[in-house]
Amino acid sequence: MRSMFDAAVAAAQPALCLPPHLPPRPKGRTIVIGAGKASAAMARALEDHWDGPLEGLVVTRYGYAVPCERIEIVEAAHPVPDQAGLQATERIRQLVSGLSADDLVIALISGGGSSLLVAPGPGLTLADKQAVNSALLECGASISEMNCVRRHLSSVKGGRLAAACHPARVWTLLISDVPGDSPMDIASGPTVPDTTTSADALAIIERYRIEVPPAVLALLQRSEAESIKPGDPRLAGSTTRIITAPQIALEAAAEVARAAGYATYILGDSLEGEARDLGKAFAGIARQVATRGQPFQTPCVLLSGGETTVTIKGKGRGGRNVEFLLALGVALDGLPNVHAIAGDTDGVDGIEEIAGACLTPDTLARAWALDIHPRKSLDNNDGHGFFQALGDSVVTGPTLTNVNDFRAIVIDSASTTGKP
Template sequence: MSLAPAAERSPQAQLLKRMFDAAVASALASRCVPPQLPPAPRGRLIVIGAGKAAAAMARAVEDHWPGELGGLVVTRYGHGVPCRSIEVVEAAHPVPDAAGVRASERMLERVRGLGEDDLVLCLISGGGSSLLSLPAPGITLEHKQSINRALLGSGATISEINCVRRHLSAIKGGRLAAACYPARVLSLLISDVPGDRPIDIASGPTVADPTTCADALEILRRYEIELPREVAASLEEGRGESIKPGDARLARSQTRLIATPQLALQAAAKVARDAGIAAHILGDDIEGESRDVGTVLAGIARQVARYGQPFERPCVLLSGGETTVTVRGNGNGGRNVECLLSMALALDGHPGVHALMGDTDGVDGAREIAGAYLAPDTLARARRLGFNAREHLEQNDGHGFFEALGDSIVTGPTLTNVNDFRAVLIEA
């Protein structure tokens, strides 16, 4: 991970950087996949999967599986890893494309006709929702693309967005596991969602879905998303209903969480404590508007700095989850840099408070930038350069702001994803 030269010289930035690195490392496929591999089946092993970590997970399976295997996984463009026997396909994220549609079709073909002695190993991680983009009958890719874009800018939570995705899909919402029946299915999940709910990780392609078409329609109407006639009809008539709990086709399907936001925060906390600084995890599933979360974190940091409440300083406050951004402007945003910029404005140069926020997959929003670093002099440096932090926030231009200061965090694809990482350091 790279930071600007000035930040590299700061011991506070270096500590926060090591914590972020530890959080990412805790969720790397090479570390968390091998211990979870099952015994060899009597029949065939077919490996399938989707997500930003899918190719890295497939490679970890190949490196540690003693027998024959084959399969197909789909990952985000630029996140591919060479595999010997498992085919790796790349497709678009966060807005789906035709490559994801074709990969989904081929994945369903690979698992049809399996027997009871066969085992399907399904490797699921964040990003799989858009990568498994096969539309439900009567719905087009263009329909899904327009609705996805609208939802991403609406302020809807990831759980709400994924509810809609499941009911516009021919592969998510348990349908992939149903297609594998009667083979046994074992899904290894790297969680990128608040609460670690399997139904929301890649929109639950291998788990039962208790939500309904009516739920999806209510979400779309609440956020005033314009619906094509075909989509509205499909949801109103219940044609896009997902696989429900109790469906016999899922009786032989099992899921295991192998990496989570909480484990990542614990790994970061250990780095801080090894450096002699107390670390406190505020929560691994914090949601809400990014700028609101930033304001709240600033308030907690000021209370710690001023009164030693609720924690004595020095300390680090850690949190994860997935905040949302209601798009108002046309800047280069991202939920982590929006949160950080909001925090900077609320702190107003408060001495002794540093912060690092980033997405553990290395991509915050649509930019190939993980996040950014905040120092006590961030706003002062911005003013000297003629940048108005408030205007950048109103334009959802967190990346533009921190890039101009040289305080962006660039990691490249980390090949994993356990969601947002936020660390606030309050000095003694």
């Protein structure tokens, strides 16, 4: 299982996937900007393969910096923005001001950029953005819903950063971490047009009954909140390329599984919804495969990706991947010969420096032996506490990339008994 996870992460490394997508050299200057958990590694890969002058700045998560010679790397906070991100974003805006049509801006964008690239919209403060971010993370909204709100509260997201580069050409290289690989949802789309509106953002806030500062509601009711729309002439010189995505990572993992003798099925690269609900649903699929040989024969591996959500009700230490895995384990209830792994490819599940965890048929029995109640842990959103106590956490350290969640369920042939 760990070999599959490692293969998925390796397939998304910028050093491998970025060089084939580099643009031709411009007549003028080349400015590099970027944000995201993979942006520093992307900057390093760009430096290693660019044969002309370069300058620029990218902002990445604390602990994710990679040494570069010509591109400055700044670290800031994720998932809630901080002053360092605010200052780095302002410097990026200054870098791209006053450019000419002969200049080229290369934007290196990956998951995490929504928090790292922070420039509050008119009338807002950093504290306002922090409050909204925290509320969005806890309410159970999908990533597309969260990023819709973020785009309309920003001075750089929703295509505004690309508009600030005009008349220079903008060449955006994206590492997708969002279901469906929509460019406007990757880091909230700072260099691409946005099809959503401020009215959509207001509806999301109302739908989830999110408490937001009064200045946020005031901005969303003004025209200043509107993002850059398709067809805007300031984005006419923009090119956008997705250089790697969840599907590519899942295919790399599938090769590992097939080499080990397992039939492999990718059930989706963009699955969403409550993590615990998805875990319960996947338990039903795994049980049908294990006990009935339907719809797949064993031995097999079921792979999936995407980005689930967690509506926080407890006070435990959790993340969406361990929440999924714990719900899966509770529903399987020790079903023999079914193992699973779930982890975030960036190495951080929730806010913990833990990528995820592994599940085995005896996980629940080992927990009970330690007087740990699996259902109580799930109700308390304490996936990390649960798996860490068992020694089953997956810890990678910074992976320097991010193609979102990775899930694999391994079902051995010995578990096909014909009994429910």
